[in-house]
Amino acid sequence: MAAAPPAPPPSVAALARQTEIVIARILEVPVAILVSAEILILFSGVLARYVFHQPLVWSDELASMLFLWLAMLGS
Template sequence: MRIRSIILEKLLNFLMALSIGLMSIFVFGNVILRYVFNSGLTWSEELARFLFVWMTFLGAIGALKDNKHLGVDLLLRKLPPNLYKLIYVIGQIVILFLLLIILHGSWKMTLLNVNNYSPAIGLPLSSIFLVGIVMSVCMWAIVIYRTYCVWFKKEQSNEIGKSTEFEVFVKQRGNKK
């Protein structure tokens, strides 16, 4: 399981790096072509926009995996462990519900745009909306796994849902005393 997680993490990071690299090359190349040669590539801006959309959604998956999404847990940390677990699980259920809404909307938009094509490169627009499906399914897997760990695995329940910055802050304050 751990090896699969590492491979998927490396694949996700590679796809995001590839997206930003290609975006930079296309946009920079188009700027050079426009200002130096007085012509440009009609498809480069559109492809850069599509890569940006995919990179953003893939980055959301990576942020959830690394627990880097913005969250305020100041009050939650003061709760007893069992109540903390319960509220954490309720929050994860709300997240699952919202991901289900995104999945449903992305599925409808993907099917709706199967026969529509982008004007410059002719790529089916459904490939753009497909990223919502990919993101929802991947995030569902992460949230389900974390919820399972918090609810059933005692040794991992203290690690999930806590930001590393807070842990560093607590350790630093503990060392000063």
């Protein structure tokens, strides 16, 4: 039997996969922080509106901006 051929050099797909893994690791913490902040802000807005009967006027705007950042970082 003949010896196995030498392994081909890393392909573009392998390089792209490694790049994707590095970017995902870099973005994991900021995205988790943004999701946590989004949940806290929306919960505090609902709590203020329905329990204390004084809505936080800034909570919906801030939640919208955070959601846009989440969409940009997640794409």
